[in-house]
Amino acid sequence: MNYDFRIMRIKASVIGHRSSVVFSVFCILCSLFSFGQVKSSIDSTSITIGEQITYKVEVETDTTNMVVFPEGQTFSPLEMIESYRIDTIKNSDKYNLIKKYALTQFDSGAYTIPSQKILVGDKTFFTDSLKVEVNNVVVDTTKQGLYDIKPIIEVKKKGSNWWKYVLITLLIVGVIAFLMYWFIWRQKPLTEEQKIALLPPYDRAKLALKKLDESHYLEQAELKEYYSELTLIIRKYLDEKVYDHSLESTTEELISRLRLLREGNQIDLSQDTIKNIESILRRADLVKFAKSTPDIALAELDRNTIDTEIDHVKEVLPEPTEEEKLLDEKYREELARKKKRRKIMVTTVVGISLLIMSFIGFSLKYGFNYVKDTIIGHDSKELLEGDWITSQYGVPPVTISTPKVLKRTEVSLPDELKQQMSMTLFAYGTLLDEFSVVVNTTLLSQPPKDGIDIEKTIEESLKGLEAQGAKDIITFNNEFATPNGAEGVKTYGTLKFDVLKTGNFVEANYVMLHFISENVIQQIMITYPLDDVYADQIIERILNSIELKPGEA
Known part of the structure; x- marks a missing residue:
């Protein structure tokens, strides 16, 4: 900006240094007032460029007072190089505290170390200002050669810690991706129940009968539980292969449906098969609801009868046509697609939920506008x-x-x-x-x-x-x-x-x-x-x- 200073050079007033002079007088008065309690000194009043001097502040105070020494670059125009630890000397009921600073200056000239503010308890003291002369280093040009000033070179900008944030972000994303894979996308090993569910209905019925044999219902005379499991096996098999309401139908409704299917030539079940299934189902009803207690041998016979009738039902079932097999294949493919869509939906919902929760969390901590500006840019x-x-x-x-x-x-x-x-x-x-x-x-x-x-x-x-x-x-x-x-x-x-x-x-x-x-x-x-x-x-x-x-x- 080119500012017009033509008028400035002819217009002036007497304001000048008034405020700075008042401040200087105030510091001097404070220094005189505190002379007996706070002292300052330097080890040399004349140094060369870059040479260090030691600035020392001594405070005498009661043991109960807290003393605060200046910190930071308060010695300008001199630069503080180092702040030493406080030395403490006990003198009867008082402490002598000594604080030292290493100061330097890299330009020649006469400088004044400004007054320093010291807090002692609830009082404020100011040290004296001290004069220091910084001299040039004398160089004998007859013995030391002179060289041209080196050209300006471009210094590469110091790298930031952006890679740390990228690494942390990748780590968090990796953990979230692994958890999603492990709990959603991973092909989990099948449980025993899932393996059984994948078996054909006939094999599942046979396996269920085998497990019934391994149970201890008959040994413990638990006939009600035994007949409940036995009838559930035949009902499940009929529900999947013959009549899809076998599980919820009563004995009378199920037998009537089997006879209708036989009379309608939809399934070639023999009269003996239907009669045997009816007999066992009615006996099971008596055991479960009328507390009947048939002989153990009869229960074992009923189990063998069910095993045989399952074989008979399988024999009379028609073989699936190519169209039915194709429909089954399409059904399995549709199930696989639905399962995949469900996984994608769950992954999307979890991902969006994590983003929303992260956004809300950071907004509560740093503020909505800050998070928005961090994402969008400002x-x-x-x-x-x-x-x-x-x-x-x-x-x-x-x-x-x-x-x-x-x-x-x-x-x-x-x-x-x-x-x-x-x-x-x-x-x-x-x-x-x-x-x-x-x-x-x-x-x-x-x-x-x-x-x-x-x-x-x-x-x-x-x-x-x-x-x-x-x-x-x-x-x-x-x-x-x-x-x-x-x-x-x-x-x-x-x-x-x-x-x-x-x-x-x-x-x-x-x-x-x-x-x-x-x-x-x-x-x-x-x-x-x-x-x-x-x-x-x-x-x-x-x-x-x-x-x-x-x-x-």
């Missing part, structure tokens, strides 16, 4: 969950974390301004994109006597947006402080711009941060979509990552 979500880049841009540097690396953009200044200012701009996206980030640093060769007016700077930035096609800009201003204490102004709101140059304007959010020092204007501009929870999280993460060196803003 541009802002992909930016939020991608590999972020933390880098420094411009001079003096602005440290910021972004979803994509910001690329340097050449800025063309009018000839009359080139001697008065220099500008560096790094950007991802443009104002016409759904999401964009711009870091702009302007160095003035000769700042105004009364300092740079930040309000005028913000006004000129908004005019620059309008010059690029933005309209209906709604503006709110708040004070803003970076995590490392640099203070600036946050301007935010909504604006409209024509993305496709068709006259249809799209509304979006924007955030501008301005940091002013004596001769430096640092600006961060972000645009992002409305009503996008992922974009809101992206902006929050970016804003929380911004760091400027103390004294530069």
Whole structure:
């Protein structure tokens, strides 16, 4: 974005460093107040580039107080290399706590380690700020050869852990597929009952008689159970081969049907066969319902009679025709198709049920929209969950974390301004994109006597947006402080711009941060979509990552 700074260089006010000066005075007063209880020191005030110094904080406190030392990169512009464990020395009823940090800096210059906040019980203390000078490493060029700067080389992006998620997904799918195969599609070994059911009716009847012989009904004089099994055998056989209502018919109805079939020449049963079956069935009725107790020998004789009559029935049954055999084959094929369709249906229902349950479970845990966007895809979500880049841009540097690396953009200044200012701009996206980030640093060769007016700077930035096609800009201003204490102004709101140059304007959010020092204007501009929870999280993460060196803003 090319912002017009023509008016900025002639408009100024006296706002300057007022807020930062007040903050510095406050830190000094706090340091003086806490001098007797909290002390800080460094082992050297002058180092070379990359050399480490030890920053030490000593706290004297009661044994009952909890002490919280600073953690993280709170020593900027110096970088913390290592945080050592706390040393504890007991002195009568007090503790002397000593915390050490290893710090370094890779640029030469004079730096100030900012005051550090120490919590002791329910009180807050600040350490003294300390001066450190970082010197260049002296190189004897007469003995050490000089080499050209090596060209920029492309570094392959570090691989993510996507293969782990793929492996876990394949493992889960494999387990589910194995379970479906094992319980639904696998040809299970036939049980004894299934094997018997596959036998022809004649063989099943013979096998049932054999099992009846192996029972102990007659030995235990259980005639009722014996005759129940015996009559069930002959009824089942007749039901499958002669009359398909033999099982539910009474003795009288069954015998009448057999005689009708004989008289109608549908089956050539002899009178003796019908009479013998009738006699045994009626005797069984007496045993079951009238509690008759025939002799054991008679029961065995009845068993042999049934065995013989089954043979007689089989002999008189007509042989199945080719058409009947073909119908039986088609019937078996239809049964096989029905069984396969049933397996497919069960597999489909189980699969859909698992997907629905997984979707519901993940929705309850992570939220419906998050799961939906994960499956369908969402541009802002992909930016939020991608590999972020933390880098420094411009001079003096602005440290910021972004979803994509910001690329340097050449800025063309009018000839009359080139001697008065220099500008560096790094950007991802443009104002016409759904999401964009711009870091702009302007160095003035000769700042105004009364300092740079930040309000005028913000006004000129908004005019620059309008010059690029933005309209209906709604503006709110708040004070803003970076995590490392640099203070600036946050301007935010909504604006409209024509993305496709068709006259249809799209509304979006924007955030501008301005940091002013004596001769430096640092600006961060972000645009992002409305009503996008992922974009809101992206902006929050970016804003929380911004760091400027103390004294530069």
